[in-house]
Every structure is written in structure tokens, then in C-alpha cells.
Amino acid sequence: MSFTVPANLEAGIDELISHYPVKRAASLMVLHALQEHFGWISQEAVEWTAKKLELQPINVYELVTFYPMLRQQPMGKYQIKVCRTLSCALGGAYELHKHFCEKLGLDARAHGPQTTKDGKFTVEFVECLASCGTAPVMMVNDEFHQGVSHAKADEIVGGCK
Amino acid sequence: MPQEYKLILNHADEPGYTPDIECYLRHGGYDALKKAVALQPKDLPDGAKRSGPEQIRQEVMASGLRGRGGAGFSCGLKWSFVDRKSSKPIYLICNADESEPGTFKDRQIIYKDPHQLIEGVIISCFANDVHLAYIYIRGEMPDGAKLLNRALQEARAKNFLGKNILGTGYDLEMHVHRGAGAYICGEETGLIESLEGKRSYPRIKPPYFPAVLGLWMCPTIVNNVETLCNVKHIVAMGGAEFAKLGTPNNTGTRIVSLSGHVKKPGYYEIEIGKATIGELINDPAFGGGLRPGRSLKAIIPGGSSAKVFKAGEKFNIKGKEVDLLDLPYDFDTLIQAGSMSGSSAIIVMDDSTDIVEALANISEFYAHESCGQCTPCREGSLWMSKALHRLTHGEGRAQDADYLIKIADNIPGGRTICAFGEACSWPVQSFVAKFKDEFIAKGAADEKRHAKEVKGAGQARR
Numbered sequence: 083m084s085f086t087v088p089a090n091l092e093a094g095i096d097e098l099i100s101h102y103p104v105k106r107a108a109s110l111m112v113l114h115a116l117q118e119h120f121g122w123i124s125q126e127a128v129e130w131t132a133k134k135l136e137l138q139p140i141n142v143y144e145l146v147t148f149y150p151m152l153r154q155q156p157m158g159k160y161q162i163k164v165c166r167t168l169s170c171a172l173g174g175a176y177e178l179h180k181h182f183c184e185k186l187g188l189d190a191r192a193h194g195p196q197t198t199k200d201g202k203f204t205v206e207f208v209e210c211l212a213s214c215g216t217a218p219v220m221m222v223n224d225e226f227h228q229g230v231s232h233a234k235a236d237e238i239v240g241g242c243k
Numbered sequence: 244m245p246q247e248y249k250l251i252l253n254h255a256d257e258p259g260y261t262p263d264i265e266c267y268l269r270h271g272g273y274d275a276l277k278k279a280v281a282l283q284p285k286d287l288p289d290g291a292k293r294s295g296p297e298q299i300r301q302e303v304m305a306s307g308l309r310g311r312g313g314a315g316f317s318c319g320l321k322w323s324f325v326d327r328k329s330s331k332p333i334y335l336i337c338n339a340d341e342s343e344p345g346t347f348k349d350r351q352i353i354y355k356d357p358h359q360l361i362e363g364v365i366i367s368c369f370a371n372d373v374h375l376a377y378i379y380i381r382g383e384m385p386d387g388a389k390l391l392n393r394a395l396q397e398a399r400a401k402n403f404l405g406k407n408i409l410g411t412g413y414d415l416e417m418h419v420h421r422g423a424g425a426y427i428c429g430e431e432t433g434l435i436e437s438l439e440g441k442r443s444y445p446r447i448k449p450p451y452f453p454a455v456l457g458l459w460m461c462p463t464i465v466n467n468v469e470t471l472c473n474v475k476h477i478v479a480m481g482g483a484e485f486a487k488l489g490t491p492n493n494t495g496t497r498i499v500s501l502s503g504h505v506k507k508p509g510y511y512e513i514e515i516g517k518a519t520i521g522e523l524i525n526d527p528a529f530g531g532g533l534r535p536g537r538s539l540k541a542i543i544p545g546g547s548s549a550k551v552f553k554a555g556e557k558f559n560i561k562g563k564e565v566d567l568l569d570l571p572y573d574f575d576t577l578i579q580a581g582s583m584s585g586s587s588a589i590i591v592m593d594d595s596t597d598i599v600e601a602l603a604n605i606s607e608f609y610a611h612e613s614c615g616q617c618t619p620c621r622e623g624s625l626w627m628s629k630a631l632h633r634l635t636h637g638e639g640r641a642q643d644a645d646y647l648i649k650i651a652d653n654i655p656g657g658r659t660i661c662a663f664g665e666a667c668s669w670p671v672q673s674f675v676a677k678f679k680d681e682f683i684a685k686g687a688a689d690e691k692r693h694a695k696e697v698k699g700a701g702q703a704r705r
């Protein structure tokens with residue numbers, strides 16, 4: 083499968099690059115745009131970005147390996163990110179994470195993102211999402227959820243078609 | 244009676260208040276900007292003239308405004324350090340990375356009142372001769388980034404932004420830049436590296452003070468979201484008037500993020516120093532007290548990096564003994580009490596909390612988030628987290644408490660490039676010092692159980 087960036091996406095990326103006097107500064111924004119479209123950052127995406135920004139591929143690759151939100155492999159269609167940091171932990175985040183894992187047949191104790199066999203869901207812990215007053219909180223892809231009870235969690239999973 | 248004082252969050256939670264520009268304009272939005280750009284040069288007694296931007300900088304200095312991002316450094320002083328003679332462009336970056344655990348105040352502004360922030364940034368840029376600014380927002384706020392982008396478009400359409408703003412000849416561009424999930428991007432020099440498209444590796448100071456060698460090695464101002472919003476109000480009401488809010492040297496308001504074991508967690512804007520920690524936790528106007536039947540065990544007063552306070556602790560404040568709950572919530576008192584108000588985030592823990600678990604949680608955060616440049620921080624944060632992991636997973640030892648202190652004592656104090664070294668050590672130092680018996684008891688119990696198991700295994704074989 084060849085790697086092609088659709089024209090309208092590339093136009094959007096060119097616009098982003100114009101926001102900076104130095105092209106390299108657009109790296110993260112370009113990677114966000116590519117990941118939004120392709121779901122993850124492949125080797126081809128790294129090389130494409132490097133060429134676009136007149137960089138060496140390593141300059142881009144080192145970002146993909148540093149920033150947790152950038153994905154080096156495809157993830158589930160629905161990415162469930164449960165905040166695990168203190169205020170959420172006090173509010174039941176670990177129980178919530180376990181609930182998701184049990185419901186979806188994943189190992190709650192395994193390290194890192196866990197994806198269901200059908201590729202529909204990825205569940206992972208993330209660090210403080212800056213909404214500690216409504217613990218426990220989580221995201222499903224770009225969508226934010228707060229005060230998530232187990233019943234609400236079931237509803238959220240049910241809503242993922 | 245302590246009560247909220249809503250300066251920044253004056254409208255945000257009003258029914259019907261929306262984040263679009265029309266709503267903002269109906270509530271007096273951008274009036275402060277109009278006032279700022281219309282300031283006429285003032286004649287000084289010595290015959291010199293003070294320009295409009297200089298007058299704003301002076302008002303900010305007079306207001307006593309201190310940074311709301313964590314360090315509480317004087318905003319006016321920070322601006323005075325900017326190298327204005329380098330002939331390089333000056334940049335301004337709004338730090339909207341909001342990632343200190345416990346903190347959720349900037350989120351309220353960005354999501355509910357983005358134009359207030361943008362107006363604050365425009366005025367701050369005008370005051371500092373900045374023509375290009377960025378809002379660095381954490382990656383996990385995609386909707387916040389969209390809202391800000393829409394607000395920027397609206398502001399451009401009304402000529403509050405762009406070329407020749409309001410016919411004054413002043414040009415300013417502003418863009419939203421998204422992070423991608425790394426806490427260290429909140430540290431200002433790490434943020435600058437990240438914005439330049441690199442790994443967020445903080446820079447060593449000296450020489451890389453942003454005010455001199457910041458973004459692309461040009462003079463750069465980095466301010467927190469809430470700080471920049473305050474600038475708008477300082478211009479609107481005047482520095483002297485602003486300084487009447489709060490308490491001396493702790494002027495204005497702060498949005499306190501209250502989370503953990505209270506009945507009413509949430510964000511509460513107060514005049515700085517006009518409410519005590521006890522009131523913030525217990526008063527019906529704020530946290531509303533602990534859950535029924537629970538008592539207070541500990542609080543973290545300024546985001547997870549701040550040193551913990553133990554319930555019942557007493558402090559010597561200006562020669563007087565003051566109980567923890569009676570400490571006024573401000574910058575200076577909390578420093579005198581040995582901790583800090585940091586990002587003004589209070590995390591409350593009641594007696595149901597396993598304090599060793601709580602520290603293990605915090606240390607796991609720091610081990611995950613260290614950028615890895617400095618050996619003491621990279622290794623130390625991991626060692627501490629590992630020791631705490633075993634203490635919370637039945638594998639602890641009685642001497643782990645001392646081991647933790649030893650590591651924590653060897654990270655901060657100029658051994659690392661950035662203040663993350665302090666941030667990861669302070670919780671460990673304070674938790675273990677103040678709750679040492681619990682750490683020792685947990686480790687000792689594990690050792691005892693293990694000894695029994697080993698003995699049991701030996702007998703079974705015989």
C-alpha cells in the first residue's frame with residue numbers, strides 16, 4: 083500500500099507550516115494532522131513529514147518516540163484513555179480502568195495500551211487530564227467524559243458502534 | 244464569611260454565556276484592548292515621554308501581579324528582563340499546557356471564555372512590542388484548541404488581531420500550537436523546545452533565560468493562561484486598584500482547583516489570602532467539608548509537586564503558631580509553611596487514604612514524565628517509583644523509607660537542568676518524613692510475611 087497524503091490534507095498542512103518562521107516548528111502540528119487522518123504515524127509518514135519540513139527523518143522519528151500521544155502503530159477504532167493520576171485514583175480510576183478491561187476482555191495489569199482482538203477498542207491509562215475536580219475522568223478519542231461511574235462507562239462503550 | 248471573588252471567572256459560568264465573540268462583546272469584551280491601544284504618550288517630569296506600552300508595563304508592575312503557572316514570579320519583573328535592545332523580534336507564548344496534577348483552572352477559561360484569554364494575550368503583546376505569539380495548549384485538549392482557533396478567527400475578523408489593529412498601525416499574529424501528551428512541555432524552556440519542533444528537553448539557565456535567549460534564540464515571554472487574563476483586568480481597572488484585591492504582596496485573585504476527598508470538589512476563585520485552607524476545604528461556599536464520618540489525613544496544597552501537609556500540623560508564621568487549617572491561602576504563607584501554592588491546586592486526602600499508595604501514584608507520574616536528560620532525575624525518579632511499587636505490592640522492606648529519602652535528597656539542589664528535579668523529590672521527601680511510621684510499618688509487614696513464607700516453605704520440604 084503506498085502512502086499518499088490527499089490534496090486537501092496537504093493544503094491544510096501547508097497552512098499550518100505558514101504559521102511559523104521556521105518550518106521545523108510545525109512538526110508536532112503536522113504529525114497531529116497526519117495522525118488524525120491515518121490513525122498513527124508510520125515510517126512513511128515520518129519520511130513524508132521530514133521531506134515536507136526539510137528535515138532528516140530522525141528529527142521527526144525522535145518526536146514520535148518521545149510524545150505519548152503520537153502512535154507508532156495502529157490503535158483501536160475507539161481509544162479509551164483513563165486518567166490514573168492521584169485525584170482520579172482517589173475517585174476510583176483504577177476500578178474504572180479494571181471495569182473497562184474486564185468488560186472488553188483485556189488484561190488490566192498489563193503495561194501500556196491494550197487493544198481488543200477485533201481492533202475496535204484500545205484501553206490505556208494516561209496521566210492527569212486537567213479535570214481532577216470531576217474524577218474519575220477519561221477520553222474516548224477526542225471526546226472527554228467526566229465523573230464516569232461504571233454505569234456511565236457501560237453506556238459509553240455501548241455508544242461506540 | 245469567606246466567599247468567592249469572581250474577577251477572571253466573572254461570566255464564565257453564567258447561564259447563557261457562550262464562548263463566541265458576540266457574547267464576549269456584549270459583556271464589555273475588548274474594551275480593555277481599545278483602552279490599551281489608545282493610550283497617549285505621557286510626558287515625564289524630566290522631559291522624556293512614556294509610551295502607551297511602557298505605561299501598561301508600569302501598571303502591571305504596580306499591580307503586583309505574580310505568575311499563576313507555578314513559581315509565583317512577578318509578572319512585571321519578568322517583563323522588565325526582556326531584552327529590548329537585541330534588535331531581534333520578541334515573542335510571547337501563552338502556557339496553556341495545564342498539566343500539573345490537581346490543576347484544572349486554565350481549562351475553565353479556555354473552554355468557557357477563550358476571548359478573555361486572547362484579549363489578555365493581545366494586550367500583553369502590545370505592551371511588549373510582540374508581533375507573533377503562540378498559545379501552547381496541551382494535546383489532550385483538542386476541543387480547547389478548536390475553540391481557541393475559532394476565537395482567533397473571530398478576533399481577526401473584527402480587527403482585534405492581524406494587520407493594523409484597530410487602525411493603530413500595530414500588527415500581531417497569533418496561532419494555536421498543540422502539545423502531544425508530555426508533562427515536561429509545561430516547563431517554559433521545555434515548552435520552547437517543543438514549540439520549535441523538538442523533543443521537550445528543558446534548556447539550562449543560564450544562559451537560556453527565555454527573556455534573552457528564548458524561542459529561536461530570541462527574547463521570549465512565557466506566561467500562564469490565568470496570568471495573561473489578569474493583564475486585561477489590570478489595564479481595565481488600573482494597577483493600583485488591582486493591587487487592592489487580595490493581600491499585600493499577594494494581589495488579585497486566584498482560581499483554586501480543589502479535588503480529592505471533599506463533598507464539593509471544583510474551582511473556586513478567591514481574593515488571594517482572603518480564605519484559609521480550612522475554609523477552602525470545609526466552608527459551604529467552597530469544598531463543603533469531608534464526606535460523612537471521615538477525618539482529614541493530608542493535603543497537597545499546590546499541585547502534586549508541592550510538599551504535603553499532614554492534618555494537625557502547626558507552623559510558625561511570622562512568630563505565631565498557626566494550625567494548618569488556619570493558613571491563609573496565598574503565595575508567601577505557604578512558602579513560610581515549607582510548601583507552596585504552586586498552581587493553586589489543593590488535593591485533599593481523608594483517613595481512608597493509604598498514604599503509601601498516594602505517594603506511589605505521584606511517583607509513577609514523575610517517573611513516566613521525566614524527560615531523561617539528567618541522570619539524577621531520570622534514574623532517581625524511576626528508582627523511587629520502583630521502591631514505592633514494591634512497597635504497595637507486598638514486596639516492601641522496612642528500610643525502604645530511608646532508601647526513598649536518600650534518593651530524593653540527591654536529585655534536587657542544582658544537580659538537574661530544570662525544576663522537575665525538585666518537583667519529583669518534594670513529594671517523596673515530605674510524604675516519607677511526615678508519615679514515616681506508615682512507610683516503615685508497610686515494609687516491615689511485608690518482610691515479616693516473607694520470612695514466614697520462607698520458613699513455611701523450608702518446613703514443608705522436611
Ligand SMILES: Cc1cc2nc3c(=O)[nH]c(=O)nc-3n(C[C@H](O)[C@H](O)[C@H](O)COP(=O)(O)O)c2cc1C
Pocket residue numbers: 309310311312313314315316318321338339340341342343426427428429430431432465466467468470471661662663666
Ligand atoms: C516541571 C514543570 C512543569 C510546569 N508545568 C506548567 C504548566 O503546565 N502550566 C504553566 O502555566 N506553567 C507550568 N510550569 C511553570 C513554567 O515553567 C513557567 O514558570 C510559567 O509558565 C510562567 O508563567 P507565569 O509566570 O505566568 O506563571 C511548569 C514548571 C515546571 C518546572
Ligand code: SF4
Pocket residue numbers: 427444445612613614615616617618620621659660661662663664
Ligand atoms: S530535571 Fe528531569 S525533566 Fe528536567 S531536564 Fe533534567 S531530566 Fe529533564
Ligand code: FES
Pocket residue numbers: 165166167168169170171209210211212213214217219344345346
Ligand atoms: S488527576 Fe485525573 S484529571 Fe487530574
